[in-house]
Amino acid sequence: MLAPFSRILLCYDGTPEGQRALRCGAMLARQLQAETHLLSVLDTTCWSTGFGVLASMNFEVDKREAERTLDEGIDKLRAWGVVATGHLAVGGAVENIARFARLLHPDLIVVGHQTQGIFARWWTGENHATLLDRVSCRVLFEVVDPPAD
Secondary structure, eight states, X not given: OOOOOSEEEEEOOSSHHHHXXXXXXXXXXXXXXXXXXXXXXXXXXXXXXXXHHHHHHHHHHHHHHHHHHHHHHHHHHHHTTOOEEEEEXXXXXXXXXXXXXXXXXXXXXXXXXXXXXXXXXXXXXXXXXXXXXXXXXXXXXXEESOOOO
16 A cells, blocks of 8 residues: 655656656656655765866856756646645755755655666765665655666
């Protein structure tokens, strides 16, 4: 039996994996009439220390892109009949997902994942700490192109 999920946190970065997870989460949120939150993270963990203006310019460009990604996700959810509150965070994805889980107290977190792909960063953070170790609710990973057995 499916546990009752009244508050869902959807994590979205605009990748194909993220789009698939967003659609899956939206269908679930709509069916359950759950309070829905959408989190887009400007993941800065891969940045190396920059120099003055150059680092500042890169951050502004990346921040605008992250804001567009969040707006895109909100628009897609609205088109699928789901009203969501949007959140934008800056820093490590794992740390921010865990932080928003503590703030929002979702019953479920939905993220996308591609084996050995860019989305692997949402699984692991520094010191190989996993997202699953940092949250106290259920996590649904929408897996794209699972490896063949």
